[in-house]
Amino acid sequence: MKYSVFSLLGQALRGHTGWTPAWRKAEPKAEYDVVIVGGGGHGLATAYYLAKEHGITNVAVLEKGYIGSGNAGRNTTIIRSNYLLPGNEAFYELSMKLWEGLEQDFNYNAMVSQRGVLNLYHSDAQRDAYARRGNSMRLHGVDAELLDRAAVRRMVPYLDFENARFPIHGGLLQRRGGTARHDAVVWGYARGADMRGVDIIENCEVTGIDIRNGYVTGLDTTRGAIRAKKIGLAVAGNTSRVASLAGLRLPIESHVLQAFVSEGIKPAIDCVVTFGAGHFYISQSDKGGLVFGGDIDGYNSYAWRGSLPVIEDVMEAGMALWPGLGRIRMLRQWGGLMDMSMDGSPIIDRTPVDGLYLNCGWCYGGFKATPASGWCFAHLIARDEPHAVAAAMRLDRTVSGALIDEKGAGAQPNLH
Amino acid sequence: MRIPCPFCGPRGNDEFTYLGDATMRRPDPAAPEAMQAFHDYVYLRENPSGLHQELWFHGSGCRRWLVVTRNTRTHEIAEVKFAQRGGEA
Numbered sequence: 075m076k077y078s079v080f081s082l083l084g085q086a087l088r089g090h091t092g093w094t095p096a097w098r099k100a101e102p103k104a105e106y107d108v109v110i111v112g113g114g115g116h117g118l119a120t121a122y123y124l125a126k127e128h129g130i131t132n133v134a135v136l137e138k139g140y141i142g143s144g145n146a147g148r149n150t151t152i153i154r155s156n157y158l159l160p161g162n163e164a165f166y167e168l169s170m171k172l173w174e175g176l177e178q179d180f181n182y183n184a185m186v187s188q189r190g191v192l193n194l195y196h197s198d199a200q201r202d203a204y205a206r207r208g209n210s211m212r213l214h215g216v217d218a219e220l221l222d223r224a225a226v227r228r229m230v231p232y233l234d235f236e237n238a239r240f241p242i243h244g245g246l247l248q249r250r251g252g253t254a255r256h257d258a259v260v261w262g263y264a265r266g267a268d269m270r271g272v273d274i275i276e277n278c279e280v281t282g283i284d285i286r287n288g289y290v291t292g293l294d295t296t297r298g299a300i301r302a303k304k305i306g307l308a309v310a311g312n313t314s315r316v317a318s319l320a321g322l323r324l325p326i327e328s329h330v331l332q333a334f335v336s337e338g339i340k341p342a343i344d345c346v347v348t349f350g351a352g353h354f355y356i357s358q359s360d361k362g363g364l365v366f367g368g369d370i371d372g373y374n375s376y377a378w379r380g381s382l383p384v385i386e387d388v389m390e391a392g393m394a395l396w397p398g399l400g401r402i403r404m405l406r407q408w409g410g411l412m413d414m415s416m417d418g419s420p421i422i423d424r425t426p427v428d429g430l431y432l433n434c435g436w437c438y439g440g441f442k443a444t445p446a447s448g449w450c451f452a453h454l455i456a457r458d459e460p461h462a463v464a465a466a467m468r469l470d471r472t473v474s475g476a477l478i479d480e481k482g483a484g485a486q487p488n489l490h
Numbered sequence: 491m492r493i494p495c496p497f498c499g500p501r502g503n504d505e506f507t508y509l510g511d512a513t514m515r516r517p518d519p520a521a522p523e524a525m526q527a528f529h530d531y532v533y534l535r536e537n538p539s540g541l542h543q544e545l546w547f548h549g550s551g552c553r554r555w556l557v558v559t560r561n562t563r564t565h566e567i568a569e570v571k572f573a574q575r576g577g578e579a
Contacts, residue, residue: 314537325533327510328562373508376539376562381491383504416533472533485532488508 113137119448161466182262191251311411338362418490
């Protein structure tokens, strides 16, 4: 069913009794051309673009829980393409361009809102670093504006500009950045893939990967064995676990990242703001809740929940940026699992096992990458060669030394 | 999360700094496959879902390095030892 104002009016006249589920509850078939493991945004986007761009429709997406139960529903919904390094920036800009046409493309309201992403700077040195990043963005054809203090004050006058330790001197603004509704993104991709013949199989956990003569032949799952000519792993958070089924040992650690929502308030902040003197970012959802987050907890975890010191740290950073936050109550808090890679950048590549492809290492930047990740992973699986903008995101870059380390923090995952 | 430091007693985890996997051993640089061994030592991790031996530094306490055996699924701590001298105080 195509969604439009006419289908909405037609359903309104019929008391909304004719809506059908957005995707089928598919039963696993015995064999597929491609099986994508992981029904998050990246896996579903991969299946969608495999079907739509490459005509490969004999595809299954296996999800151990239900669609939207993992990190897809556990992020702070920010989209942006304000990276510094050549190996990253073109990729994230492709993602930004795909976001801009996404709702028309998959005929679903993902509530993409280009409300602007503003990174604040608090010192001359930080201004210079942001100017450099802005220049790098513009060299890649991406919008970036360096704002002075007065321009930032016009946008967000209630921030603590005169903070004694971290006065706000200005900010780097990407106006095309913003937010999107995270659930709707996975629902839209699931529906779009399903309409093109992809089987989305929920409550189906992979328990084994069959390899014969160095080539994948299928998987064992909690819903039976499935043969597959090609397998793509898009299971960020659990990548090490699933890849170990194929005997791989990866440059990945799983960490927990917390996010927070306040009680709903009237419209207060109409862009995304990041604090430059501590790790803190904030925006406001269309329901009115302030959505914010900060650092990862910093130690290996598969627990889907965080600890109190990081909550305190995030609240302190929030109060330093915007003292008025102290009058608002926090409503809820949750944790998601991050694939922290050794250089802070993702991996979209083949593996030493033929027919097995890997999409992982998103650290805490996976949501904004969803469309381009699916686009490039589908390209890799369909043609067995990397997409041009993801060509640097190689698994073997820890061997070659061609790392993509935006922060220059080195091989210490909890520092990225 | 509270870590039972063998010298200071149970303390909040914000007193500690995390380094990571405690089972990694620095390879012999004179060994024939040293390049590969150093790569694996620096970059590759088991990243288990379950018991994980990991190094924590008690910077706000006794300033000793600890080897903590912790369940990464539940954050339960099974064992804490000093990293030096085979775990002895």
